[in-house]
Amino acid sequence: MDILRFLTAGSVDDGKSTLIGRLLYDSKSIMVDQLEAIERSTKNKEEGRVDLALLTDGLRAEREQGITIDVAYKYFSTPKRKFIIADTPGHIQYTRNMVTGASNSDLAIILIDARHGVVEQTRRHSIIVSLLNLPHVVVAINKMDLVDFSQDKYNDIVIDYSQVAASLGLKNVTYIPISALNGDNIVEKSTAMPWYEGGSLLNVLETVEVHEDINLTEGRFPVQYVIRPQTEELPDYRGYAGKIISGIYRKGDKVVVQPAGIESTISAVEVGGQEVEEAFAPQSAVLHLADDIDVSRGDVIVKQDAPVQVAQEFEVVLCWMSNTPLVPRNKYMLQINSRNVRCVVKELEYKLNVNTLEKELSPVSAGLNDVVKATIKTASPIAFDTYKNLRANGGAILIDETSLVTVGACMITTEPQEKPFWPEI
Amino acid sequence: MGSYKLDYLDQLESEAIHIFREVAGQFERPALLFSGGKDSIVLVHLALKAFRPGKFPFPLVHIDTGHNFQEALDFRDALAEKIGEKLIVRNVEDTIKTRGLTEQKGKLPSRNGLQTYTLLDTIEEFEFDACIGGARRDEEKARAKERIFSVRDEFGSWDPKRQRPELWNIYNGKINKGENVRVFPISNWTELDIWNYIRREKIELPSIYFAHEREVLEFDGRLVATNEFITLHDDDVVSRKVVRYRTVGDMTCTAAVESNASTLDDIINEIIATNTSERGQTRIDDRVSEAAMEDRKKNGYF
Ligand SMILES: Nc1nc2c(ncn2[C@@H]2O[C@H](COP(=O)(O)OP(=O)(O)O)[C@@H](O)[C@H]2O)c(=O)[nH]1
Ligand SMILES: [Mg+2]
Numbered sequence: 001m002d003i004l005r006f007l008t009a010g011s012v013d014d015g016k017s018t019l020i021g022r023l024l025y026d027s028k029s030i031m032v033d034q035l036e037a038i039e040r041s042t043k044n045k046e047e048g049r050v051d052l053a054l055l056t057d058g059l060r061a062e063r064e065q066g067i068t069i070d071v072a073y074k075y076f077s078t079p080k081r082k083f084i085i086a087d088t089p090g091h092i093q094y095t096r097n098m099v100t101g102a103s104n105s106d107l108a109i110i111l112i113d114a115r116h117g118v119v120e121q122t123r124r125h126s127i128i129v130s131l132l133n134l135p136h137v138v139v140a141i142n143k144m145d146l147v148d149f150s151q152d153k154y155n156d157i158v159i160d161y162s163q164v165a166a167s168l169g170l171k172n173v174t175y176i177p178i179s180a181l182n183g184d185n186i187v188e189k190s191t192a193m194p195w196y197e198g199g200s201l202l203n204v205l206e207t208v209e210v211h212e213d214i215n216l217t218e219g220r221f222p223v224q225y226v227i228r229p230q231t232e233e234l235p236d237y238r239g240y241a242g243k244i245i246s247g248i249y250r251k252g253d254k255v256v257v258q259p260a261g262i263e264s265t266i267s268a269v270e271v272g273g274q275e276v277e278e279a280f281a282p283q284s285a286v287l288h289l290a291d292d293i294d295v296s297r298g299d300v301i302v303k304q305d306a307p308v309q310v311a312q313e314f315e316v317v318l319c320w321m322s323n324t325p326l327v328p329r330n331k332y333m334l335q336i337n338s339r340n341v342r343c344v345v346k347e348l349e350y351k352l353n354v355n356t357l358e359k360e361l362s363p364v365s366a367g368l369n370d371v372v373k374a375t376i377k378t379a380s381p382i383a384f385d386t387y388k389n390l391r392a393n394g395g396a397i398l399i400d401e402t403s404l405v406t407v408g409a410c411m412i413t414t415e416p417q418e419k420p421f422w423p424e425i
Numbered sequence: 426m427g428s429y430k431l432d433y434l435d436q437l438e439s440e441a442i443h444i445f446r447e448v449a450g451q452f453e454r455p456a457l458l459f460s461g462g463k464d465s466i467v468l469v470h471l472a473l474k475a476f477r478p479g480k481f482p483f484p485l486v487h488i489d490t491g492h493n494f495q496e497a498l499d500f501r502d503a504l505a506e507k508i509g510e511k512l513i514v515r516n517v518e519d520t521i522k523t524r525g526l527t528e529q530k531g532k533l534p535s536r537n538g539l540q541t542y543t544l545l546d547t548i549e550e551f552e553f554d555a556c557i558g559g560a561r562r563d564e565e566k567a568r569a570k571e572r573i574f575s576v577r578d579e580f581g582s583w584d585p586k587r588q589r590p591e592l593w594n595i596y597n598g599k600i601n602k603g604e605n606v607r608v609f610p611i612s613n614w615t616e617l618d619i620w621n622y623i624r625r626e627k628i629e630l631p632s633i634y635f636a637h638e639r640e641v642l643e644f645d646g647r648l649v650a651t652n653e654f655i656t657l658h659d660d661d662v663v664s665r666k667v668v669r670y671r672t673v674g675d676m677t678c679t680a681a682v683e684s685n686a687s688t689l690d691d692i693i694n695e696i697i698a699t700n701t702s703e704r705g706q707t708r709i710d711d712r713v714s715e716a717a718m719e720d721r722k723k724n725g726y727f
Binding site: 001002003070071072073074075077081082084096097099100103104211214216224225227228229231234237239241242243245248272273280282283284297321333335336337338391392395396397399404405406409 | 429430431432433435436437438439440442443446447449450473474475476477478479480482562563566569570585586588589590591592593594595597599600601612613615617618
């Protein structure tokens with residue numbers, strides 16, 4: 001049994017909350033008392049059916065306004081998998097929540113209302129899925145009951161969306177016609193759509209292969225904390241505690257501590273306090289080095305056979321998440337895994353219009369939910385990877401120096417430079 | 426070697442350890458809020474995995490309402506002793522006296538609200554900048570929206586609209602003076618995950634989690650252990666029953682469930698078969714209103 005993390009995205013009223021409610025309900029993850037609470041607050045009692053959306057619309061303000069205003073996490077499991085759902089709102093002004101939900105997800109379910117087909121919001125959400133490089137996409141064409149379960153309608157939408165997917169380079173896209181309200185193709189295959197040959201949504205969620213998404217070849221170990229008991233029994237113990245975000249670490253492996261670039265060898269690997277032969281992503285571990293060198297929080301222990309990029313200046317695609325605009329030349333803190341450095345956002349190259357995919361060149365600033373291409377210069381070098389190659393070491397956040405709030409999400413785009421074969425003359 | 430695949434419990438464990446170490450790396454004076462319940466016992470187990478052979482970079486802190494089960498208190502002291510970590514206990518009783526707080530009246534007087542005062546005083550006393558707690562997002566709808574690093578103002582308030590976006594596994598623990606952070610390493614665990622982990626890791630629990638005989642009062646469809654804080658009336662139905670606890674909180678606001686489950690296997694089977702949520706079945710204070718938890722959190726409740 002493993003874990004699949006996914007998010008749902010769609011415009012307001014496409015049926016996200018209903019879909020999640022349905023998944024929880026049909027997998028028996030909703031308890032009687034929770035149902036009773038929903039029943040108590042379901043306004044249209046005469047409809048005679050509980051409003052599953054109320055399960056996820058948790059906060060009072062949302063219940064009053066009937067909209068989802070923040071990311072809510074929901075859990076259910078089947079004998080095959082544990083599922084973690086990020087329920088993200090469809091409202092335009094809350095794009096930052098979708099970015100947040102997507103950053104931790106393996107898969108996105110993009111909901112489309114069968115009556116409306118691909119709309120602006122579908123495009124916008126798909127761009128975010130593509131920017132955050134989610135490895136899997138499920139396009140759930142919902143409310144099929146309202147279009148007489150029409151295969152033609154479904155096919156038209158598939159054709160439309162395929163163009164969006166192709167233009168954005170989305171990988172592994174699966175299409176499923178569903179009715180979240182009635183449960184068609186959610187857990188069981190629907191008898192109303194015999195023309196559909198694929199599996200039910202749950203079936204797809206249970207079988208999509210996520211293990212291959214973990215990079216086991218390029219070793220990256222950001223040091224979070226140094227364990228030094230300094231007791232009589234263990235006067236010299238010095239273990240570097242962290243999480244292996246990619247790759248495999250074994251005793252004897254050659255490593256480089258970045259950004260300083262100091263070489264050493266792994267002398268021991270521990271997991272959960274026990275010495276082990278090897279440890280791999282995404283395990284939390286303790287590494288010991290053969291040499292007595294200065295390693296501290298924020299350093300990355302990198303496998304020598306898979307060099308990381310080390311630089312002070314690099315390019316990012318940045319999603320701005322604050323009401324206070326991003327102004328070029330402003331200083332921020334940049335946090336990438338356990339490293340926190342001061343930085344300045346240099347020029348903004350372009351601003352991406354998420355609706356048209358058009359680029360506005362050299363914008364003077366960026367506002368809430370804007371996506372911009374920018375150059376960042378840090379006060380000291382950082383060790384990073386290109387986001388699209390190694391998500392775990394290519395994403396960073398920007399923190400406002402005064403409010404200390406997280407204001408931006410950066411996906412690093414700078415690619416490693418090929419080392420010249422011989423020195424240039 | 427193996428297939429390099431991690432089981433879901435290993436994934437959850439690794440995530441929690443990572444969060445613990447982020448707290449250790451980012452804060453000056455963290456604390457682990459220890460209640461004696463199963464979730465905080467699991468936290469201690471995870472902290473051992475995160476920091477041994479070193480010491481915890483934080484003390485265990487217990488806010489004792491004075492309404493706790495003796496079994497839980499004994500267990501707390503024994504555990505702190507066994508692992509050799511520092512335990513700080515602060516009593517709601519003292520806060521009531523020094524601050525002249527008014528206790529709830531009624532049949533089952535709860536000190537849940539008053540607990541917040543003691544917690545905030547303790548945070549101030551020790552200048553804690555981060556408090557690690559065992560809340561899970563599956564417990565309740567308001568929890569489902571809370572971040573893993575949840576920033577609170579000096580009143581301990583949680584403002585759902587002002588939450589920081591939390592991206593990838595990057596936790597922003599930067600705070601201004603007067604603010605502090607609540608950290609929830611087991612946010613993504615469900616009740617069943619906790620029990621499965623306890624079984625797998627062979628984690629010891631206080632005896633009240635397992636079936637035992639006890640005198641209980643039937644109140645509003647729930648079983649409440651009789652104790653000195655409850656005023657009994659002639660028409661109250663009191664009997665001896667075989668029960669166990671699904672959560673362990675205050676004696677006045679935690680209900681027992683009738684059960685013969687005396688082993689972890691039994692308990693897990695019961696949880697799989699049950700159709701009532703943990704809070705719904707055992708927390709008497711949540712039912713007051715749908716928005717009860719949301720309100721309490723805004724007021725600085727853990
Ligand atoms: N007929 C029909 N209605 C649906 C379906 N799914 C959702 N709805 C309705 O669409 C409305 C909006 O659903 P909701 O889940 O709140 O959408 P959200 O805004 O995306 O979370 C509600 O009235 C639902 O009952 C469906 O498959 N068929
Ligand atoms: Mg909704």
